[in-house]
Amino acid sequence: MINVIWVALFVIGMVYAAFHGTMNSVNQAVFQSASDAVAICIGLISVLIFWLGLMKIAEKSGLLEKLSRLFKPVMRLLFPEVPADHPAMGYILSNTIANLFGLGNAATPMGIKAMKELKKLNGGSTKPSRSMITLLALNTSGLTLVPATVIAIRMKYGSASPTDIVGPTLLATLCTTLSAILIDRFFYHRRKRRERK
C-alpha cells in the first residue's frame, strides 16, 4: 500500500502542476524537501546517540526492567505478545513516558529502539508484528500531557490564558489514543480472520 501512496503523491502532484502552471514550485520543493529531510536526520543524530547511550545504562542496571514491572498490568493488556520482562517492554514504556511529558527528542530514540527489540521478537521479519503496529498507533496518536509548543505559540500571540487548552487537548488526545488502540485491535482481528480463510 505504501508504494501506491508514495507514487500517487508524486504523480498526482506532477500532473496537477502540469495543468496549473506550478511546475516551477514543484522543482524547488523536491530539492528543498530532500535537504530538509537530511537536516532532520542530522539533527536526530545527537539525540539518538545521547538517549540511546543513557538508556543502555538504564537497561544494564535493570532500571528498565523495574519500570516495566511497575506498569505490567497495563502493558500486558496492550502488548500481549511481549514477555513482561523483555527489554522491549522497558523501551516501550520509556517511549510512552517521554511522549507523555512532551520530550519529543527522547521519545523518538526510545521508540526506535523499542521497534528494534520488537523486530527481534518477531524473528527479524520485514512484516510488522501486532505489537509493532500497536506501538506505532500509540505514537501517531500523540499522547501528551502538556502540549508545550502550542502553549508557547499561544503566549506569543497574547492569549489571555495560554494554558486553558491543556484540559481539552488531553481529552482529545485520549480520544485519539483510545480509538487508535481500538482500531488497531479491529485490524488485528481482521488480519487473523483472513489468515484463517
Add this chain to the structure above:
Amino acid sequence: MASVTALSIWLIPSLIGMILLYGTFKRIPSYEAFVEGGKEGFSLAVSIMPFLVGMLTAIAVFRSSGAMDALIRSIGPLLSAIGMPPEVVPLAILRPISGTGALGLMSDLIKTYGPDSFIGRLASVMQGSTDTTFYVVTVYFGAVGVQKIGDALKVGLLADAIGVICSVLIVTLVFGK
C-alpha cells in the same frame, strides 16, 4: 504555567541523574555502557535518511503543485457539514501529513483569529492532540527496515480522523461557539 515550565525544565536533568546514580549504585561501568549504546545512534539516524527523503519529497511535490489545496477544497464542505469551521479544515487535513506545515498553519490561524477565539482554540487543540502520522510511520518503520507498512498507516489515519471530530466536539462543549 510557571509550575508547568519548571516541571519540564527539571524533568530531563532529574531523569539523567536518576539513571546515572542507579547505574553507579548497581556497579555498572556507566561511561562504557553509554558509549556502547550511543554507537547505535549514529547508524540509526543514517538508516532513516532514505526513508525520510523519499517521503518528504513526495509530500512536498503534492503540496507545492497545489494538489493539496485542491484536495482541501473538495473535502472542505464535507468537514464543515459536521460543524467544523471551514478555516480549520486545511489544518485537519495537513496535520497527519506534515508536522512543520501544520505548525505553520496553526500559528497563522492563531495570529489571524486570536488565540482565545473559537478557531484559535480549536486549532490549538487539534495541533496538540495528535502527531504527524506519516512522519512517525516513516521514521519508526524505516529505522528497523519494515517494508509492509500495511495496516499501520490505516490505523494512524483513521485515529487522526476520529481525533479531529473529538477536538471539534470537545472545544465546542468546553468553550462554546
